Structure formats: C-alpha cells, structure tokens
Amino acid sequence: MADADSILIIGAGQSGAVAAAALRDLGHEGPITLIGREAHAPYERPPLSKAVLQAAEAHAQTAVHPGGFYEQRRIALLTGAEAVRLDPAGHLVHLADGRSLRYHRCLLATGGRARELPNLPRGTPGVHYIRTLDDAAALRAGLTPDARVAVIGGGFLGLEVASTARALGARVTVLESAPRLLERVLPPALSDWLAERVRHAGVTLRLDARMARCTRQPHPDESVRHQARFTIELQDAALIDADVVVVAIGLAPEVSLAAEAGLALDAANGGIVVDAQCRSSDPDVYAAGDCASQHRRHLNMALRLESWQNANEQARAAAAGMLSQPAPGEPYPWFWTDQFGCNVQMLGLPQPGLAYACRGTPQSGADAPKFIWLGHRDGIPVHAIAINAGGDLRQLRVLFEQGLRIDPLRYADETVALKPLVKACQQHAAATP
Ligand SMILES: Cc1cc2nc3c(=O)[nH]c(=O)nc-3n(C[C@H](O)[C@H](O)[C@H](O)COP(=O)(O)OP(=O)(O)OC[C@H]3O[C@@H](n4cnc5c(N)ncnc54)[C@H](O)[C@@H]3O)c2cc1C
Structure with missing residues (x-):
C-alpha cells in the first residue's frame, strides 16, 4: 500500500x-x-x-x-x-x-x-515518423547527401524536417494537400512568403498535392536491400521518386x-x-x-x-x-519553430475575421528577414507571427495580455519606435475611464 x-x-x-x-x-x-x-x-x-536531426551529438543536450x-x-x-x-x-x-x-x-x-498513413505504416523500411529520439536517430541515418526525401505534410514539423534535410544536402520534396502552407494558422500573404522561402532553399514544394498511391521497390544494390525506392503518385498523375519518405501529418x-x-x-x-x-x-x-x-x-x-x-x-x-494550491495564471499561447534560417514565433491563435498589419519587410530570399504580422480586431491584438523578431514580439506581449488597442498604421510604420508606441498604448488605456 x-x-x-x-x-x-x-x-x-x-x-x-x-x-x-x-x-x-x-x-x-x-x-x-x-x-x-x-x-x-x-x-x-x-x-x-x-x-x-542534424547532428547526433545534440542528443546530449x-x-x-x-x-x-x-x-x-x-x-x-x-x-x-x-x-x-x-x-x-x-x-x-x-x-x-x-x-x-x-x-x-x-x-x-x-x-x-504521430498519425499514420495506412499505406505507409510505421516500421516499413525507408518510411519515417518523427516523435521520439529513436525516430530521429533512424531518420538521420537516411538523410545522406543527395538522398531523395519526400516529406508528406507541410505543417510545422514537416517543414522543419525538410529544412534540416535540405541543410544536410538531401534533395527534398514537400507534399502538402492544402492549397497553401499552414493555411489554418498563417494569413495568406505570409503563407505565400513562406512557400517562396521554402522554394528558395531548393526544396520542391507541391501544394494541393494528394497522394493516390505509393509503391515501394527494393533497392537494386544487394548491399542496401533494406533500403527502398518509393514512387509516389499524386491524384493529378504526377510521380515523385524518393529514397526516404517522412510522414508528418499531425x-x-x-x-x-x-x-x-x-x-x-x-x-x-x-x-x-x-x-x-x-x-x-x-x-x-x-x-x-x-x-x-x-x-x-x-x-x-x-x-x-x-x-x-x-x-x-x-x-x-x-x-x-x-496539491490543492491555486493555479498559476493562464499564459497567452506561444509557439516557436526554426526553419529555413528563420526563427518563427507565434503569439495567440488565429481567429476568423482578423485584419493583419505587417511591420518590417518580408523578403523571402534575404539571409535573415525580420518582420512581424499582427492580427487584430479593431486594433486589439489577437495573433502575431514574428519572423526573426522574438524581441519585438516580447514588447507586444503586454498588449495581448491586457487587451490593449494599438493603431495598426502606426504599428506598421517602422519609423515609429515600437517600445514607446507600446508604452503610449498602455498610458492611453490607463487614462481612459
Ligand atoms: C519533432 C518535434 C518537434 C517539435 N518542435 C516544437 C517546437 O519547435 N516548438 C514547440 O513549441 N513545440 C514543439 N514540439 C511539441 C512539443 O515537443 C510537445 O508539445 C511536448 O513534447 C508535449 O509534451 P507532453 O509531455 O504532453 O508529451 P510528450 O513529450 O510526448 O511525452 C509523453 C510521454 O508519455 C509516454 N507515454 C504515453 N503513454 C504512456 C503509457 N501508457 N505508459 C507510459 N508512458 C506513456 C510517451 O512514450 C512519451 O514519452 C515538437 C514535437 C516534436 C515531436
């Protein structure tokens, strides 16, 4: 007992x-x-x-x-x-x-x-799901330079895997069934920007891509018979050949x-x-x-x-x-991902009917683009996506937490310094009965 x-x-x-x-x-x-x-x-x-995924030694950390x-x-x-x-x-x-x-x-x-595709079950040689340390080790072994990698699913995880595989020299194709990337969380202009950036990195991105079937042939070289070659046929009859298939569908x-x-x-x-x-x-x-x-x-x-x-x-x-102690306060949802040379941070969640204002210049080919899209309802921030701009996002957080209004035009004007602007929003709210 x-x-x-x-x-x-x-x-x-x-x-x-x-x-x-x-x-x-x-x-x-x-x-x-x-x-x-x-x-x-x-x-x-x-x-x-x-x-x-990039380096085995990173296990230790x-x-x-x-x-x-x-x-x-x-x-x-x-x-x-x-x-x-x-x-x-x-x-x-x-x-x-x-x-x-x-x-x-x-x-x-x-x-x-990890959700599985019935025709590509976990355990099939050459097919990878990524949820555990052991999954990551197995996938890393297949990410040799020039390996043809098909990533099924262009969500955060699929894109991170694509980014890392590309950095390791693999030839990567991402298959996303939706017409645009991350369509449930990003405004259309940002989805398009990300798609351009993914392609700029040398990844083949296929949107609206629905798999009709996937066939697997054993490798012709006897010494690597456990490896396989896959041919993925899309519903539009396009064929994609791959040595490694990564399934990242949620x-x-x-x-x-x-x-x-x-x-x-x-x-x-x-x-x-x-x-x-x-x-x-x-x-x-x-x-x-x-x-x-x-x-x-x-x-x-x-x-x-x-x-x-x-x-x-x-x-x-x-x-x-x-322990029957009071719960800590509820934080605003925050999420980050690192991919294609960008640290992406998201505060809040998208909701129907938000207007978006962008501060900074989205350039998909830039080494380190820096900007923040702010989703608001009548100036009250609800959702923000920061690209390499985590510091600025931290400045904005108080507006989210306190439900304070910001002028979207002044927000988008980079000649207006952000810190004083946020301070002015707080002062204005405090002075308004
Ligand atoms: C590859 C990858 C990348 C990610 N990147 C990001 C990121 O960039 N940013 C971010 O914010 N989040 C990221 N996440 C998400 C984040 O890691 C998860 O939200 C977080 O790990 C969830 O924690 P958890 O404790 O709920 O579940 P887990 O960390 O999954 O832990 C659950 C554990 O419970 C064990 N378990 C389940 N059932 C049983 C049972 N019956 N008996 C015993 N043990 C059991 C499982 O084996 C597992 O070890 C990522 C996730 C993955 C997989």
Whole structure:
C-alpha cells in the first residue's frame, strides 16, 4: 500500500518531468513516481527535427533535467514501463509488466502519437515518423547527401524536417494537400512568403498535392536491400521518386487509458477534458500537455495545444492542482519553430475575421528577414507571427495580455519606435475611464 499522499505521473515526457519537479518545488514531500514507456529519461522533443536531426551529438543536450536530478529530488523514474490500465475507483494503475501501483493523485501526461498513413505504416523500411529520439536517430541515418526525401505534410514539423534535410544536402520534396502552407494558422500573404522561402532553399514544394498511391521497390544494390525506392503518385498523375519518405501529418492524442477509465474526452479535439487546474472529470486524475483539452479564457474556447510552452505551463498548473494550491495564471499561447534560417514565433491563435498589419519587410530570399504580422480586431491584438523578431514580439506581449488597442498604421510604420508606441498604448488605456 502506497503512502496516502503518493502521486503517480504516467508519461515521462515534457509535461510529466516538469510536473514532477514542480511538485517538489511546491513543497510536496510524499512519494512521486514517473512512469515512462520509452527507455530514455525525459527529454525535450523540439530539437528532434532540428539540432538532433542534424547532428547526433545534440542528443546530449535534450534532457529535460540534468543527470542525477530524479534521485536528488526523490522522484522514482520508471523507464521502459508502460501503464496499461487506469482504475480510478481503486486508485490503481496497472503496468504491462504485471505490477500495480496505488496513487492518491494521478497525472496523465501521455502526449500523443504521430498519425499514420495506412499505406505507409510505421516500421516499413525507408518510411519515417518523427516523435521520439529513436525516430530521429533512424531518420538521420537516411538523410545522406543527395538522398531523395519526400516529406508528406507541410505543417510545422514537416517543414522543419525538410529544412534540416535540405541543410544536410538531401534533395527534398514537400507534399502538402492544402492549397497553401499552414493555411489554418498563417494569413495568406505570409503563407505565400513562406512557400517562396521554402522554394528558395531548393526544396520542391507541391501544394494541393494528394497522394493516390505509393509503391515501394527494393533497392537494386544487394548491399542496401533494406533500403527502398518509393514512387509516389499524386491524384493529378504526377510521380515523385524518393529514397526516404517522412510522414508528418499531425498527432493523435494518447488518451486510451483515460477513455477506458471513462474520463470525459473532448469530442472536437479528442483531448482529455480538464479544468483550469488540469483536473479531469475524475477528481483525483489530472491531465496535462498534448493529451489535455482545456478551456482558454483569452479565446473563450476549449483547445488541445501541442506546444512546449503548453506542456510546461499545464504541468505546473496540474502540480498546483494536485496539491490543492491555486493555479498559476493562464499564459497567452506561444509557439516557436526554426526553419529555413528563420526563427518563427507565434503569439495567440488565429481567429476568423482578423485584419493583419505587417511591420518590417518580408523578403523571402534575404539571409535573415525580420518582420512581424499582427492580427487584430479593431486594433486589439489577437495573433502575431514574428519572423526573426522574438524581441519585438516580447514588447507586444503586454498588449495581448491586457487587451490593449494599438493603431495598426502606426504599428506598421517602422519609423515609429515600437517600445514607446507600446508604452503610449498602455498610458492611453490607463487614462481612459
Ligand atoms: C519533432 C518535434 C518537434 C517539435 N518542435 C516544437 C517546437 O519547435 N516548438 C514547440 O513549441 N513545440 C514543439 N514540439 C511539441 C512539443 O515537443 C510537445 O508539445 C511536448 O513534447 C508535449 O509534451 P507532453 O509531455 O504532453 O508529451 P510528450 O513529450 O510526448 O511525452 C509523453 C510521454 O508519455 C509516454 N507515454 C504515453 N503513454 C504512456 C503509457 N501508457 N505508459 C507510459 N508512458 C506513456 C510517451 O512514450 C512519451 O514519452 C515538437 C514535437 C516534436 C515531436
């Protein structure tokens, strides 16, 4: 029988590892057990499609916490251990190896799985999905100079992989089924700009590209028979040959334990429904990170976010919730990606009917273009995308958080300094009854 205040965290990824640390920071003295299916101690996933894909040595820098951390903070880390059943009535979690662990509070931090294409299942030689450190290592081995790489899916992840593969000298084709890149998150002019930049880097980009079939022939060279050649046929009859296929078509939240345990799931996004403290429909089970769906005050809707910031913030909120302490304030959603020589940061989320103003000059061929598109409703910022302009985005953040108006024309005028402009917006709001 475990201690009355034992906390069990299922999922030793970003959220799970941050929650375990936060529990100790908040003063929890009881047992903490962190259960992870993977063989590795918790690591950060963002470098997997960037630095880790580019250079094997970068593995070493991906750990969420330094070596010795779990022992020092008395966190029992069980790697290679899979939870197979959650029994909320009995306060028990059953593991695949037959063990059962009792909990007082349980956190589901189970993340998600890369969505698969049925005709290109995981495990097919030459076909890659990228969610784990092992996935990244396997893909890196295939990214030889001149390898023909087809990336299916032109979302953030697909584009990052394309960017890294191109930097390694591969010949890359990106197949995106939508008529423009990142059409759900970028205004059309920015999608077009990005498409131009991708092409400028030497990547073949095919929009509106729907796969009709993909055939695989073993490599003619006996010594590399495990490799394959693929021919992808698009619905418009175009043929793309590839040695390596990377499928990056999104994520399915890992909610099987929650579903079998009868916890409420969000019908729209598939996530585990949680409140502001990350508590699920069972009072002793919490959820955080990619698997959780939470109502967002700023946007007045429930969302399941797949971002590093969200995994960290929800982990902290869940830790506070499990200890019956007040939840930290809700941060404005923020996301970043690095690709094609650009650090892209996004604050807020797009909404229908926003007008966009651009500060800076978008030049797709420039070495380091710098500009920010600001999406606003009657001057009140709701969404911003900064290209190599994270510092300026930080200046704007206060307007988002406090719902303050900015004059879009003055914002777009680069002769008007940004810092004083933001200050003037704050002063104006303070002086207006
Ligand atoms: C390649 C890649 C690049 C990314 N780049 C960016 C980026 O640039 N910017 C950004 O903001 N975000 C990025 N992200 C997203 C970010 O990394 C995720 O949002 C974050 O890792 C989510 O954390 P999590 O704890 O919810 O899930 P994860 O980190 O996925 O951890 C979940 C863990 O739970 C384990 N697990 C699941 N079920 C069980 C079970 N039953 N028993 C035991 N263990 C289980 C899984 O094996 C996994 O290790 C990227 C993600 C990937 C994959």
